[in-house]
Amino acid sequence: MRTDDSRLHIAIQKSGRLAEQSRRLLRDAGLRLQEGKNALTARIENFPADLMYVRDDDIPTFVADGVCELGIVGSNVLREFELAERDSRYEILSPLGFGRCALKLAAAATSDWHGLADLGEARIATSYPHIVRDFLEQRQIAATVVTMNGAVELAPRLGIAPFICDLVSTGATLEANGLRPLETLFESEAVLVRTRGALDEARQETMNGLVRRIGGVLATKESKYIMLNAPEAALPAISALLPGAEAPTILPLHARPGQFAVHAVCQESVFWETLHKLKANGASAILVLPIEKMML
Ligand SMILES: Nc1ncnc2c1ncn2[C@@H]1O[C@H](COP(=O)(O)OP(=O)(O)OP(=O)(O)O)[C@@H](O)[C@H]1O
Ligand SMILES: O=P(O)(O)OC[C@H]1O[C@H](OP(=O)(O)OP(=O)(O)O)[C@H](O)[C@@H]1O
Numbered sequence: 001m002r003t004d005d006s007r008l009h010i011a012i013q014k015s016g017r018l019a020e021q022s023r024r025l026l027r028d029a030g031l032r033l034q035e036g037k038n039a040l041t042a043r044i045e046n047f048p049a050d051l052m053y054v055r056d057d058d059i060p061t062f063v064a065d066g067v068c069e070l071g072i073v074g075s076n077v078l079r080e081f082e083l084a085e086r087d088s089r090y091e092i093l094s095p096l097g098f099g100r101c102a103l104k105l106a107a108a109a110t111s112d113w114h115g116l117a118d119l120g121e122a123r124i125a126t127s128y129p130h131i132v133r134d135f136l137e138q139r140q141i142a143a144t145v146v147t148m149n150g151a152v153e154l155a156p157r158l159g160i161a162p163f164i165c166d167l168v169s170t171g172a173t174l175e176a177n178g179l180r181p182l183e184t185l186f187e188s189e190a191v192l193v194r195t196r197g198a199l200d201e202a203r204q205e206t207m208n209g210l211v212r213r214i215g216g217v218l219a220t221k222e223s224k225y226i227m228l229n230a231p232e233a234a235l236p237a238i239s240a241l242l243p244g245a246e247a248p249t250i251l252p253l254h255a256r257p258g259q260f261a262v263h264a265v266c267q268e269s270v271f272w273e274t275l276h277k278l279k280a281n282g283a284s285a286i287l288v289l290p291i292e293k294m295m296l
């Protein structure tokens, strides 16, 4: 699989829930990715890295073994791997803000549920046997885990197990199968993960550069540049209202004594409510601009 030892190898999901957003993140970080969905590897022309398109379950192994120095994978898959293999030769560098979901215990919507004591020795069907067993062991619950590789939501109807533990985001799949969530075992999102193995200097530099770019992409997602005018007396209240802005730039307005321009990078979402409050506190000519690139 390895093509050139001086290049970085990045494992991402080939197809599925994380595939498109993983590719988009790398594109936003300036990597020119080839289209074409069938390749298993892709050379990036404008950056010393190769992509490996794989099943998400294989990403922890590749990264832990150092076959790929970087990977993008759900933290649920990493956690299951860590518990199954007793191996954590990887390090999570950053959550990525997509692929958010939770591993939840669920049962028939019509069933009674008063709490975990109701599990008794019941069977629980799941694709995450190690996370579920770990959860049960920590609470000294004697329930039995039944491993299924897919279609876990069918287990209660098929008589395989009255309980399931599966990933949920909107809850639509549970509902469509007549189930309801009972407990959350693990909150997950896609993460950027690196091998713990030492890299040679050049490759480490390449990794640092890419990680910095990805940090910049994530920072710009929420960030906005705000410009407004305000009278001097309103400046403290207005500065306090700017979400996630550390040190606004304040400039006197030409030929308008006592009036100032306030410019700030807001690193949190700027909602309409905030704009109403700024206005109510004396701000005028408020502009909110997107930020295209940022390197912190
Ligand atoms: N409903 C969801 N909403 C958001 N993120 C999800 C959802 N379901 C799963 N995920 C996240 O996306 C990851 C990949 O999910 P997907 O269903 O594509 O996996 P898969 O079927 O195991 O794919 P593969 O073919 O790569 O093995 C999950 O491990 C989880 O981190
Ligand atoms: O709460 P919801 O928004 O309904 O999402 C939950 C569903 O999403 C995931 O499956 P996915 O759709 O990725 O397909 P898969 O089961 O084939 O992996 C998960 O396994 C659930 O079945």
Ligand SMILES: [Mg+2]
Pocket: 055, 056, 057
């Ligand atoms: Mg998988």
